[in-house]
Amino acid sequence: MSRPAEDVAAPDDAAATPTTAGAARVPWAxxxxxxxxxxxxxxxxxxxxxxGIVVSQAVVTGILVGGVYGLVAMGLTLxxxxxxxxxxxxxxxxxxxxxxxxxxxxALGLHxxxxxxxxxxxxxxxxxxxxxxxxAGAMDRPLENQLLITLGLAMIIENGLLLFFGADPRxxxxxxxxxxxxxGAVADLSRILAFAGALVLAGALFLLLQRTRLGTAIRAVAxxxxxxxxxxxxxxxxxxxxxxxxTACAGAAGTLLAPLVTIEPTTGAQFxxxxxxxxxxxxxxxxxxxxxxxxxIGLAEQLGGLLLPGQSPLLAVFIVFVLVLFLRxxxxxxxxx
Amino acid sequence: MRKTWIAAVxxxxxxxxxxxxxxxxxxxxxxxPAGGVGPDGTIKIGSLHPLSGAAxxxxxxxxxxxxxxxxxxxxxxxxxxxxxxxxxxxxxxTQGKPEVxxxxxxxxxxxxxxxLVGTYQSAVTANVSAVAERNRVPLVxxxxxxDSILQQGYQYTFRVQPSSTVLxxxxxxxxxxxxxxxxxxxxxxxxLHEQGPFGSAIRDSFTAEAERLGIAVGPVIAYxxxxxxxxxxxxxxVKAAGVDVLVVTGYYRDGVLAAQAVQTVQPGVAAxxxxxxxAFDLPQFPAEVGQAGEGFFDANYHADMTKPETQELAxxxxxxxxxxxxxxxxxxxxxxxxxxHGLETAGxxxxxxxxxxxxxxxxDTLLASGGPIAFDERGENKNAIPILMxxxxxxxxxxxxGEFAEAEPIYPAQPELATR
Numbered sequence: 001m002s003r004p005a006e007d008v009a010a011p012d013d014a015a016a017t018p019t020t021a022g023a024a025r026v027p028w029a030x031x032x033x034x035x036x037x038x039x040x041x042x043x044x045x046x047x048x049x050x051x052g053i054v055v056s057q058a059v060v061t062g063i064l065v066g067g068v069y070g071l072v073a074m075g076l077t078l079x080x081x082x083x084x085x086x087x088x089x090x091x092x093x094x095x096x097x098x099x100x101x102x103x104x105x106x107a108l109g110l111h112x113x114x115x116x117x118x119x120x121x122x123x124x125x126x127x128x129x130x131x132x133x134x135x136a137g138a139m140d141r142p143l144e145n146q147l148l149i150t151l152g153l154a155m156i157i158e159n160g161l162l163l164f165f166g167a168d169p170r171x172x173x174x175x176x177x178x179x180x181x182x183x184g185a186v187a188d189l190s191r192i193l194a195f196a197g198a199l200v201l202a203g204a205l206f207l208l209l210q211r212t213r214l215g216t217a218i219r220a221v222a223x224x225x226x227x228x229x230x231x232x233x234x235x236x237x238x239x240x241x242x243x244x245x246x247t248a249c250a251g252a253a254g255t256l257l258a259p260l261v262t263i264e265p266t267t268g269a270q271f272x273x274x275x276x277x278x279x280x281x282x283x284x285x286x287x288x289x290x291x292x293x294x295x296x297i298g299l300a301e302q303l304g305g306l307l308l309p310g311q312s313p314l315l316a317v318f319i320v321f322v323l324v325l326f327l328r329x330x331x332x333x334x335x336x337x
Numbered sequence: 338m339r340k341t342w343i344a345a346v347x348x349x350x351x352x353x354x355x356x357x358x359x360x361x362x363x364x365x366x367x368x369x370p371a372g373g374v375g376p377d378g379t380i381k382i383g384s385l386h387p388l389s390g391a392a393x394x395x396x397x398x399x400x401x402x403x404x405x406x407x408x409x410x411x412x413x414x415x416x417x418x419x420x421x422x423x424x425x426x427x428x429x430x431t432q433g434k435p436e437v438x439x440x441x442x443x444x445x446x447x448x449x450x451x452x453l454v455g456t457y458q459s460a461v462t463a464n465v466s467a468v469a470e471r472n473r474v475p476l477v478x479x480x481x482x483x484d485s486i487l488q489q490g491y492q493y494t495f496r497v498q499p500s501s502t503v504l505x506x507x508x509x510x511x512x513x514x515x516x517x518x519x520x521x522x523x524x525x526x527x528x529l530h531e532q533g534p535f536g537s538a539i540r541d542s543f544t545a546e547a548e549r550l551g552i553a554v555g556p557v558i559a560y561x562x563x564x565x566x567x568x569x570x571x572x573x574x575v576k577a578a579g580v581d582v583l584v585v586t587g588y589y590r591d592g593v594l595a596a597q598a599v600q601t602v603q604p605g606v607a608a609x610x611x612x613x614x615x616a617f618d619l620p621q622f623p624a625e626v627g628q629a630g631e632g633f634f635d636a637n638y639h640a641d642m643t644k645p646e647t648q649e650l651a652x653x654x655x656x657x658x659x660x661x662x663x664x665x666x667x668x669x670x671x672x673x674x675x676x677x678h679g680l681e682t683a684g685x686x687x688x689x690x691x692x693x694x695x696x697x698x699x700x701d702t703l704l705a706s707g708g709p710i711a712f713d714e715r716g717e718n719k720n721a722i723p724i725l726m727x728x729x730x731x732x733x734x735x736x737x738x739g740e741f742a743e744a745e746p747i748y749p750a751q752p753e754l755a756t757r
Binding site: 049051053054057058061062064065068069159162166167168169171173179185186187188191260261262264265266270273274301302305306309311312313314 | 389390391393394396397532556558559560561563564565566567569570571573574576577589590593597600601602603621625627660
């Protein structure tokens, strides 16, 4: 089943359009439901733990960690929505960006936030080269081809990092990092910064997709590449640009995450599973949906740890995931077909 | 809805891929018979460690430790009872995956290894020990904590490091001794542990001994070491419980997260106390977390840095590999020495005879230990014990029991936090 034929035959594939429901109308009913469930979860967590500070810490940490999940998932969802590629290399790109940040900070003595700009540009170029050089030929091929290519890329990048940097864990310190009190809870400045970065990135991508000609073209290609081609859009160029933007998102995430994580060649991969969950939960290709569902997952993980003591926090995450997919197979903010 | 399916498949695949790896190509079936002295007079020893993947840093250290042991033995004249036969190390990468470890162990045995050392992860070791048993080739475990490995009635598997039962029980005893000596006896502890078999086993043995000593245990908080992004919520639970001491059992990355969370949340405990913690006693831990890790304890198996032989090994290791030696590498070094000692005593390179010689061996060790390496009928090292380390002035120092101490323990470790 080739892509164009499928897209023409199935007009309801527009569910994957990287528009956001929010552009036209805010989905109040769903937003209320999400907030309602959250309130119930917080109340139960309070009853279970019996400490207000523990719960408020869980909520603050959940939101901040959720922002990180959203940050990592944004590039992934963009690539997914437009190119239909399950990008297994996203975690490896993230690891590459982490090591890039490490190198810029330690070798060149840059401030981590200055390294951000360099990292975004470098990863944008890398993404464009990878799409043009490696993936372009597989665009009309079956799904497995692209999947295996990205998987291979991930292995090459991870083992390349192992070869050049060695396996020793590394770290990047944010100058002036300290704990900040919020609502009786505390959070590290670096985490708040990463969260703010996630908000800015989501906003920028949203504006790019909704308000620019390029964004309109990207959405058109996502809706129907054949249709987009018929109205004169160079789809190959859009594919390259979208993949590059998605990879640049991994670059931004890499720099913002660098002070929060232990940097190893496998660090990126540890986010991959959660990132896929976030992408599906938020609706494929929906950037703002990725941010919101990142928050949902972050909160589910932290509150779930309180509600189900002794269990893996991932249990709560997957309970939420399965429930949402059962009730809304297209994801929280995907459009129904 | 096609994309939903694609995504679901992707999720399933990424979960699956985390669990399984590409099977390693098994070496061309060698004509050499299993074990014995090779045609060129060398005797092969297999080293199985995770040289790639998440534990690669430790795996490479351990492989290097095994390599240094082989070189040292060869320099000293090889195996004298076999006419000075030289040893050769066959290194294999388990990737940290049980099935890869299993196929690699099989390959090394086919290539003529008379003994194996490894493997760091308990799950991998469990599979490799089955291969060793089936092929009647001795396996000397350097690092792998799980008690269950040696509860299968295996004849060919031996373990140099202490089991989780010993680690947890001794950990509780040392805590009690150090705190009492410091004038602030422990009444209550919280346990923060990774949820796998390693963390759970340590939790159980520590809890049993602590309760016997009259220390209340709780809350007990588990986390997933592979995915946990942050430990501040867990640390706030500890703070809310108002316990005397926080006990942490886990691996490196999560140990760093714990230290960061302690600094952020300030749980107000008299000490942060690792039991077999994979971070707190490593030389790079104080460097990574800085002031946040100051005063942290870790009760763990450890190289005895007060021994001149160990200091000499550490110097050679640093010189050769440009990396400070970790205890894992010292254990691998000792594990190879155990096999060499078996060869020497047996006067034969027949794996079954080597096995019998190892079972009756008594060999001095570079580790902090209650005596020489000697194995009981299950294959556990009878004299293996942990010792207590503490981060002092940005370096990991041995502090307890007295005969291993490089420095006095400082308890309460964070007095400014302890005054609540």
